[in-house]
Amino acid sequence: MTSLLVQPTAATPAPATTSRRGRGGALASLLRNRKATVGLAIFLVFCVLAAVPQLFTSVRDPNALSFVPSQQPSGAHWLGTTALGQDIWAQLVYGARQSLVIALVAGLCATVLSVLIGVSAAYLGGVADEALSMLTNVFLVIPTFPLIIVLATYAGKGTLLVVLIVLVVTGWSYGANQLRAQALSMRNRDFLESARVRGERRSYIIVFEVLPTMTSLILANFLGAALYSVLTAAGLQFLGLGDPNSISWGTMLYWSQSQQALQTGMPLWAIAPGACVALLGVSFALMNYAFDEISNPALRPVRRNRARRTHS
Amino acid sequence: MNYVLRRLGFFVLTLWAALTLNFFIPKFMPGSPINALRDRTRGKVSPAALQQMLTAYGFKPHQNLFVQYLNYLGDMFSGHWGVSIGATLGTPVSTLIGQALPWTLGLVGIATVLAFVLGSLIGIVAAWRRGGKVDSILPSVFVVTSALPYFWVGLLLILMLSVWTNGFLPSDFNYDNTLQPSLSPGFIGSVLKHAILPAGTILITSIGGWILTMRNNMITTLAEDYVRMGRAKGLSNRRIMYGYAARNAMLPNLSGFAMSLGFVISGAILVEYVFNYPGLGYLLYNAVQNTDYPLMQALFMLFTAAVLIAVLLCDFATAWLDPRARAKG
């Protein structure tokens, strides 16, 4: 699943057009992009839900079986209650936290790993590059989801940590490949040459000279990895390989499926958490695509008057 | 030739790594097929008899691990995949895979190829008519669809086209159980009807990616000098679009397609699970649930080999079509 979408959207190898403008420039252009703003808005809404869920529901323990089971939506229960007697809206609100944590932590760790491996491979070159790229390629090609299922089933039933580790281990290789390609293209640029001539240490050059120029690609990679993590984690939990006690959207889906929510007239129980996973995924994907557009201006939407010309 | 050898080396190494992982991960994790079978028979059958039974089917847990590993590697390559020791105890793994493979190939394979072809075509057209009405909304729409979870789209389709319509379209299984497999129109119709929803799910979630990549590649290519040159020469639009731009824009997409096969398998597991479709993905899920080592190992080997072969073929194809790639390695 998942990676499929990460892959193509991020696939355009961001050409080495990135200037040395640094972070501020990338952010500013991000804010000017409409897709990015929509994505960012969705993301922020979920952040608020995750940070202060108690503002949005009066329920304090969303997994407690405190209500009459299987109620249809009403004023008291906006989305109804589950077959076990939990408020669906409350679960949805509280569930935001885990999904966000998984997305951000797994996305971050995977990105750090990609940067470490990808950039060092490119910069070190020679045998180190051969070995690291081989490693990257092996991880890139091994079908990860079956591997994840095997791992998650046997690793004592995914506690959050297990899920995170599995996501990072399987999620870094794509970014590493891309970052290596980009770093390679920069190896012989003038500003790096001059740094070398200045006698800077290798680590200094990598951290302070190479990385800043790659900010937008790294950010795009982070978003891709976060998207991959959200969807994969939800898929795992949906299959029942997560922690059934946790409050998360994937776990809600698992319960709704096992109680046959669709067939027993409680479609919201299954559809609502799925929609949240989808929305969070969409927000990452929109921001990610926006980065592509920023780093490759040719992709941006064109105005009508320019359009005429192309039709010639 | 060096290039070919390097790629083959990569192929062997990756396959070996995947096979090794797959051998050792389940072996070092808790659980044994005997206990799994004990649970399936609800403690009714004596563990000693189960142990004997599994031994009769070729399960030798007390053998030296290294010897087991070597035997395993040998068996994987020679096609002696053994006999299932899980819920399908006693059925040759090759039979199980043989039963499931056509369904996965037929459903997931065709849907994926369809998504790729359709997506690429739409992408080409969108890039060509850049700035048109379609192109202005298209990227946003497909960024959204490509981020949707497989299983959620599946559930939504089941809800709308099966539950709400009172079973208008079947939401599970590969064909109507009351029919015997044959080439009769009734049977084929049933197979097709059962494939609509799962295939629709795969199409909806995967087509967006192809459209976007193709559109982006195409736009980049259209800005190249040789396309301008073609225009200047007064070639027909059609010629430029397909003969010049699309051909080259397709190249990176092709290797993307090979890579995506692995993800197709992942998607297949979730789609087959949601729609109870008895294909390879479903088989793997069951094998893992039942600690069925031989089945698990053979399936994983197949998945990895399929992706690797696809990548390899695409590499060679690209190298053949585009000499520059050869130099890059």
Next chain:
Amino acid sequence: MRRTKTLAVIMVAGLLLTACGSNSTPSHNSTTTNSTPDDINAPRKKGGTVTISNEQGQTWTCQFNPFNPANYLESVGFVYEPLVFVDLLNNQAETPMLASSYQWSADKKSIVFTIRDGVTWSDGQPFSADDVAFTFNLLKQYPAMDLYSLWTGAGLQSVTASGNKVTMNFSQAAQPYFFNFANQVGIIPKHIWSTGDAAAHPDTWTDTNPVGTGPFMVSPCSANNIQYVANPHYWQAGKPYIQKVEYPAYLDNGPANLDLANNKAQWGSQFIPGIKQFYLAKSANNHTWSPPVTNVAIFPNLDPSHAATSKLAVRQAIASAIDRSKVALIGEGGQQPAANQTGIVTPTFSKYYDASAVSSAGYAKPNTAKATQLMASAGYSKSNPLKLSIITITGYTDWAASLAVIKQELAPIGIDLTITPLAQQTFDDKLFNGDFDLAYYGEPGGPTPYYELRQILYSKNSAPIGKQASFNYERYLNPDVDKLFDQYAAADDATQVSLMKQIGAAMLRDVPIIPVTESVDWFQYNTTDIGGWPTEDNPYAQPSAFSVPDTGQVLTHLYSKSAQ
């Protein structure tokens, strides 16, 4: 989704009955010949089809070897038949099948079966005592096929045929194993199994086209559906009435339940969530009757290394605090009855149950005040709660729901319960080796409560922590209770009842396990066209499609109304 592994408990058979004397069964007469109000045994005309809906989670392998534990449920009962059928739900009433009668020796170490005349295999060959002796001797030769450890555990010494008699000799009194060797072993034809592949590897032989004496034959089988057709050579004259049985493969409960609700399938054997609304309300002809057979219980770790759970007051507090009917209602959707602290499953085994002992021990109703007090005596309170973890199996969603209710009920008395769902494999390892505080689990049972409780409580079924116990996972060691079990096998019926009541009293006194709900034999049936189902009033066999060889009994009782 998938595994709403609502535990289909059924199983019968105390297998590892290591020490046992003889046992006197009430009667050797067939009780099923007695007429019942709706006259279930009246002759019927032939015709009609029954479709079974029983989720398997996989497609069919089309193997019918009755000794392959992964698929014998589809062959025993349908195709292969036992010597004598024993009805667990009706005080072990016996129906002679391939043996028309039998005689124990006085010391119960030897039994002689008289083999029924006029039985033919479905290929037309005559059936004889030789086939029976061949079957049992094959089990000796291939221990993998000896699923009930007859040669290794029960002390079977020899099986010989002479004329129409088959004699089995044991090294010890073997009455408790009657249920296994007479009721559960399907008899196979010598003329098929002594040639070719079957003879070379009978334990792994696929047996794709099974030849048996049973009411049905396989024709044809595909991955998606097994179709059985009536055996024209069947020895019970005029039976089976039903001419065809369809057994489709279901990968998930959802579609299986849907087919039941729509009467596309008539015989259901799985959990249906919201059964009132989604099954019973769909048609006046949809019925359900799921008789309880065993317990689902909290197994506390009694080993002294587990300080809290080995403390009696804590266990008593848990047993007092839990509102079992609420657990049954919410966790099991009201489809499983509440259990009681004696561990005697009611109403199935009511005659062994002592209701007054339960109320005088204070376990008739949940009592939070008493539980709080008990916890206080152990040094815990709501402000200083005891932290306990309970392990359960992931995917058993009804159990998870039940535990959620239990967790809530234990919170006010000062127990902070953490529910730890584990993969089946991990769960097994921890449970068998005693690596848990509390475990939620159910064990197989048998034709009397003796079988289940002996497994759970008998000290020889236990093992030190870190070693695999066979059934006594909580590690209950009580020589007095062992003695009660030892006496049971040799006792007469009245004494057996009294012994079981004493064992129930030990359950009340020591609280070795805490039964919460009773697991049931899932069964739904549709009467639009099909009659003759087992019912609460006439429980002539265990009703679910996964109870063998009971399926054979049900199949020979069913008839099509439209064919009459």
